[in-house]
Amino acid sequence: MIIVIALKELRSMFASPLAWVVLAFVQGFLANVFLKQVDTFMIIQAQLARTPNAPGLTELAIVPMFGAAQMVLLMSIPLLTMRLISEEKRNQTMALLVSAPVSMTQIIVGKFTAMVAFLCLILALIATMSFSLLAGGAIDLGLIAANLLGLLLLGMAFSSIGIFISCLTVHPVVAAVMTLAVFMGFWVIGLAASDPGSWLNWVSISKRFEGFLDGYVSLPDVTFFVVVIALFIFLSIRKLDSERLSA
Amino acid sequence: MADKDHSLTLSATGLTRKYGNNVAVSDVSLALSKGEIIGLLGPNGAGKSTTMKMITGNLAPTEGSIKVCGIDLIDDPIVAKTKIGYLPEIPPVYKELRVNEYLKLVAKLHKVNSKRLVSAMDIAKERTGLTEMSQRLIGSLSKGFQQRVGIAQAIIHEPEVVILDEPTVGLDPNQIIEIRSLIKELGEDHSVILSTHILPEVEAICDSVQILHKGKVVFDDDIGGLRKFRSGKSIQASFRAPPTKKALEDKLTNAKISLVREGVYRISGLKLEDDPTDAIVQHSVQERWGLFELVGAQASVEEVFVELTTQDV
Numbered sequence: 018m019i020i021v022i023a024l025k026e027l028r029s030m031f032a033s034p035l036a037w038v039v040l041a042f043v044q045g046f047l048a049n050v051f052l053k054q055v056d057t058f059m060i061i062q063a064q065l066a067r068t069p070n071a072p073g074l075t076e077l078a079i080v081p082m083f084g085a086a087q088m089v090l091l092m093s094i095p096l097l098t099m100r101l102i103s104e105e106k107r108n109q110t111m112a113l114l115v116s117a118p119v120s121m122t123q124i125i126v127g128k129f130t131a132m133v134a135f136l137c138l139i140l141a142l143i144a145t146m147s148f149s150l151l152a153g154g155a156i157d158l159g160l161i162a163a164n165l166l167g168l169l170l171l172g173m174a175f176s177s178i179g180i181f182i183s184c185l186t187v188h189p190v191v192a193a194v195m196t197l198a199v200f201m202g203f204w205v206i207g208l209a210a211s212d213p214g215s216w217l218n219w220v221s222i223s224k225r226f227e228g229f230l231d232g233y234v235s236l237p238d239v240t241f242f243v244v245v246i247a248l249f250i251f252l253s254i255r256k257l258d259s260e261r262l263s264a
Numbered sequence: 265m266a267d268k269d270h271s272l273t274l275s276a277t278g279l280t281r282k283y284g285n286n287v288a289v290s291d292v293s294l295a296l297s298k299g300e301i302i303g304l305l306g307p308n309g310a311g312k313s314t315t316m317k318m319i320t321g322n323l324a325p326t327e328g329s330i331k332v333c334g335i336d337l338i339d340d341p342i343v344a345k346t347k348i349g350y351l352p353e354i355p356p357v358y359k360e361l362r363v364n365e366y367l368k369l370v371a372k373l374h375k376v377n378s379k380r381l382v383s384a385m386d387i388a389k390e391r392t393g394l395t396e397m398s399q400r401l402i403g404s405l406s407k408g409f410q411q412r413v414g415i416a417q418a419i420i421h422e423p424e425v426v427i428l429d430e431p432t433v434g435l436d437p438n439q440i441i442e443i444r445s446l447i448k449e450l451g452e453d454h455s456v457i458l459s460t461h462i463l464p465e466v467e468a469i470c471d472s473v474q475i476l477h478k479g480k481v482v483f484d485d486d487i488g489g490l491r492k493f494r495s496g497k498s499i500q501a502s503f504r505a506p507p508t509k510k511a512l513e514d515k516l517t518n519a520k521i522s523l524v525r526e527g528v529y530r531i532s533g534l535k536l537e538d539d540p541t542d543a544i545v546q547h548s549v550q551e552r553w554g555l556f557e558l559v560g561a562q563a564s565v566e567e568v569f570v571e572l573t574t575q576d577v
Contacts, residue, residue, distance in 0.1 A: 116320045119345075
């Protein structure tokens with residue numbers, strides 16, 4: 018049943034130009050960053066060869082692209098999650114799902130699954146770009162794997178927050194703006210948390226993500242993301258349930 | 265109804281729904297057996313849609329219980345919902361999907377066996393006259409066809425109880441006739457609950473009727489009872505040389521007389537025992553009023569509502 022809902026959602030996403038525009042934007046922007054980094058690497062390659070323990074191709078070309086991907090997800094995920102629930106309410110199609118023998122949990126998880134599938138598509142594009150460097154040199158596959166995992170977890174956390182905010186309103190645009198504002202808030206927390214001892218570090222999504230950029234897959238970081246994802250999925254389910262009870 | 269199966273498919277008792285201190289629906293009970301069509305009638309805001317939302321699990325009742333084929337909707341919603349088909353006021357269609365894609369999605373959501381999927385879709389499309397539209401985008405269909413897609417959606421999984429919220433709103437007269445005959449057909453092997461504010465519609469298709477007003481049931485009877493209630497209430501008389509209203513009132517005591525248009529009077533507020541027909545004819549001949557038409561008018565929806573709602577409920 019979750020799969021049925023997820024497939025429907027993907028179909029709706031790709032029926033509108035939005036999903037295509039987002040994919041094109043993500044790919045265009047990241048490809049630009051990537052090429053620029055590869056270019057820089059080519060220029061300073063000779064210097065690097067003389068430096069002991071110098072960063073390699075992966076650190077210089079691929080990791081910055083993942084860093085940029087964080088900003089790209091921050092801006093594009095609100096556009097993708099905004100309509101997931103709010104539009105169902107606005108068009109009164111929520112009644113179809115609620116009257117069907119489907120639980121609220123299945124509805125939310127189904128929609129979340131569709132978002133994860135979409136994220137995997139973005140990750141596949143990024144991975145393809147990264148692996149294209151295999152043609153010309155050696156890259157650190159472990160580091161790339163850590164980066165991909167980090168980006169996936171980040172995207173999933175953003176998606177669950179976006180879905181929850183989409184539950185709160187019937188206007189997709191309002192949902193998008195609110196989601197973007199929340200993500201910006203997280204980003205600002207990340208900027209403010211310059212002191213490594215500060216508690217802000219602990220709650221900052223971007224600081225958590227930076228660990229993955231450096232290639233550290235630490236249990237606390239993974240747990241942090243999993244908890245955020247689970248929390249907002251749970252809140253979304255509760256929100257829909259409470260509407261049935263009180264609205 | 266005597267020859268039909270009397271096993272109850274839906275029983276709702278004491279449904280109450282409050283929004284804060286505002287009571288939207290108060291103590292509504294419904295019992296429906298297989299092959300029965302019930303009409304929920306009421307002016308806008310009477311609580312028809314709220315009642316239907318509760319029966320379909322879209323809204324939790326503040327009080328009361330709902331059983332679908334003996335399964336409690338609140339305790340076991342997933343099983344109970346497989347037995348219900350619901351068309352909300354606004355058809356819940358995804359405009360970006362094709363009719364076929366949409367019906368397939370709905371069938372899967374309602375757990376129609378994958379072997380039966382294609383035939384279930386074909387049957388639903390045939391019954392609602394959508395076969396030709398299979399490949400059309402729902403968003404490009406007219407309102408009437410979108411309404412049919414909504415109905416197809418409600419019956420695709422062959423539910424025991426079909427719940428239709430104002431199914432004929434926004435349709436043209438031909439479509440209304442088609443949809444009504446479709447509902448009658450559905451009523452043969454499903455139970456149907458229908459809401460409307462059109463009284464003749466209820467008389468045309470329903471077996472029994474409940475009239476809601478301000479969230480309360482003010483009338484609950486079978487269709488014969490409704491007819492009896494409506495008829496014999498007033499008479500419409502047309503004259504070539506009409507008397508003044510005063511003159512008519514003098515002749516017909518204890519009747520209420522109102523002018524419909526030039527030469528046509530409506531005589532109402534009558535009791536069955538003192539039928540004034542003879543008196544009118546007699547007076548007309550004596551006074552040369554030129555009576556040329558005398559119709560036993562049925563009470564209109566508004567009159568029925570007014571009468572029911574001004575009674576001590």
